[in-house]
Amino acid sequence: MSETNLQDWAGRSATATETADGERAARLATLLGHDGDPAAPLFPLGHWLHFSEDDVPMSELGADGHAALGGFMPPVPLPRRMWAGSDLTFHAPILPGQTIERTTTIESITEKTGSTGRLCFVVLRQELTADGRPATTDRHTIVYREAxxxxxxxxxxxxxxxxxxxxxxxxxxxxxxxxxxxxxxxxxxxxxxxxxxxxxxxxxxxxxxxxxxxxxxxxxxxxxxxxxxxxxxxxxxxxxxxxxxxxxxxxxxxxxxxxxxxxxxxxxxxxxxxxxxxxxxxxxx
Structure with missing residues (x-):
């Protein structure tokens, strides 16, 4: 892996906007075994139902089904990826119908060698607002590894x-x-x-x-x-x-x-x- 090339992606930011979807939130409640209420505040992790990283044309998907790397995300030359964890702070609930704005910044890119071979950790910091007010901070880590x-x-x-x-x-x-x-x-x-x-x-x-x-x-x-x-x-x-x-x-x-x-x-x-x-x-x- 070329550290210099990957580090070129560190610090990049992108902003996206969606409307909080009460019907989608109600379906998550149903999945969890609850009565879904489209008018209720989103579950604290309900922003994960929005801003899908795989919402790209079929031609832009990789062999694993995820969006191919090399656009906003760094072109890590390791084929396996997993969500390694998140650190979330909830400032205020998100209500159905509110405009959610998410700004994602690539906070760090760290290459390591573990027991299974080469690894690369990409940390994304996501700041979400609802109708312009801070709602959620989600700092989440993706790990890439060898096949x-x-x-x-x-x-x-x-x-x-x-x-x-x-x-x-x-x-x-x-x-x-x-x-x-x-x-x-x-x-x-x-x-x-x-x-x-x-x-x-x-x-x-x-x-x-x-x-x-x-x-x-x-x-x-x-x-x-x-x-x-x-x-x-x-x-x-x-x-x-x-x-x-x-x-x-x-x-x-x-x-x-x-x-x-x-x-x-x-x-x-x-x-x-x-x-x-x-x-x-x-x-x-």
Missing amino acids: TSVPDGSAAKPPRTDSPAPAGWDWSRSVRPNEVMLFRYSALTFNSHRIHYDHPYVTEVESYPGLVTHGPLTATLLLDAFMSTHPEAAVTGYRFTAKSPLFANEQIHLVGRETESGTHELQAIAPGGKTAIAATVTTKN
């Missing part, structure tokens, strides 16, 4: 075996995202990344054992579980880091506990007890 070898035939495997809910948490909830939920979330966010719906591709090309559950979907399920158990709390911040992937039809334990007043530790735990997502929520009661 892995695929066993002869396919890397497909059945879902991992369920494991008991872990002890030591204030609350827990279990979910099992399936192919239909993954499809619906991809449709809501206009996410065309093939790892979430194309089983031959994800197992024979990217060497995963099955369809990958979206990191943002798991992060949404985790925050929704917290909000359902703390209906009186006003969420002011949410930070999460993806530790390991989850796959369709696997049981996920969503757990949380208060670490100090107004701060809660959350985790999404994979079969076998491994942490898939580690998160922190801050609240104003």
Whole structure:
């Protein structure tokens, strides 16, 4: 990789505008198992339903289904990409019908070498306003990595075996995202990344054992579980880091506990007890 070339993209900014869509927000509520109200404020992560990065002509999509790199995003020459995490601050709710303006700045581009080979981390800082007032700051990280070898035939495997809910948490909830939920979330966010719906591709090309559950979907399920158990709390911040992937039809334990007043530790735990997502929520009661 040429560091000089990639660093030319650092500091670039782009601004886009959309109208907050109450119907889309209501469909997310339905996906989460709630009654959807098109007039209700957007879920704190509801801006992810807007400004899809894959909303480009078919001719501008890469082999993985994502928008090809080299336009606004740096042309990282590593073929695999994942959402590594976000650090969000919520300034004010977004209401249906409001004009949302998002300014995205490429904050940093960092190349590293890990146990799986070369990695590149791209940090995007997104500032969102609703009708001109600050609404959400979302600093999110994308990681790019090298391709892995695929066993002869396919890397497909059945879902991992369920494991008991872990002890030591204030609350827990279990979910099992399936192919239909993954499809619906991809449709809501206009996410065309093939790892979430194309089983031959994800197992024979990217060497995963099955369809990958979206990191943002798991992060949404985790925050929704917290909000359902703390209906009186006003969420002011949410930070999460993806530790390991989850796959369709696997049981996920969503757990949380208060670490100090107004701060809660959350985790999404994979079969076998491994942490898939580690998160922190801050609240104003």
